[in-house]
Amino acid sequence: MHISLSPDEEQYFLKAVTLRKLRKKQFLLQEGDISKGTAFVIKGLLKVYSMDRNGVEHIIQFAPPGWWAGDMKSYKTRQPATLFIDAIEDTEILWIRREDLDQLYTQIPVLERFFRILAENSVINYQERLIGTLSLPAAERYYAFCSKYPSLIEQLPQKYVASYIGVTPEFLSKMLKNKTA
Numbered sequence: 001m002h003i004s005l006s007p008d009e010e011q012y013f014l015k016a017v018t019l020r021k022l023r024k025k026q027f028l029l030q031e032g033d034i035s036k037g038t039a040f041v042i043k044g045l046l047k048v049y050s051m052d053r054n055g056v057e058h059i060i061q062f063a064p065p066g067w068w069a070g071d072m073k074s075y076k077t078r079q080p081a082t083l084f085i086d087a088i089e090d091t092e093i094l095w096i097r098r099e100d101l102d103q104l105y106t107q108i109p110v111l112e113r114f115f116r117i118l119a120e121n122s123v124i125n126y127q128e129r130l131i132g133t134l135s136l137p138a139a140e141r142y143y144a145f146c147s148k149y150p151s152l153i154e155q156l157p158q159k160y161v162a163s164y165i166g167v168t169p170e171f172l173s174k175m176l177k178n179k180t181a
Helices: 007-016 072-077 098-107 109-135 138-148 158-165 169-180
Strands: 017-022 027-029 037-043 046-051 057-063 084-087 091-097
Touching: 007 017, 007 098, 017 037, 037 098, 057 158, 091 098, 098 109, 109 138, 138 158, 138 169, 158 169
Parallel strands: none
Antiparallel strands: 017 091, 027 084, 037 091, 046 057, 046 084
């Protein structure tokens, strides 16, 4: 979805965002921190994940260029984050602090509608992902991943793809080997 802003609105928006650069493996957010804003990826790639008691990553989302990333629960409730967000590669983001975004909603009402639609689309994506995780076999989850992130399938280490679809890297390797056999 695209929106049009007047030159004044555009300037107001640009003053509210900050360009930030993250190095590969640098955290944008760690579990326990309070999320103070949201990130729009301009260049690079972020991963959003949780960590279980055994130290195993469970990737919830990848955020390539053009995608938003954040811990919505921490952002909205100001409670400690349950997610980690870090850069898979050198990444540039536009960072918007919560307070600045709230001001933007007041100053530029079309942005509130824009972000509401983004949030609705995000809920739809998470519902589809949850249903797939609960009901689809691993191979179908893999093909759904390929459909959702076609540009990433060759770019990502297999362990990240495995984590996203909820299998071990060994299982994914064996599954892909059997597919080509």
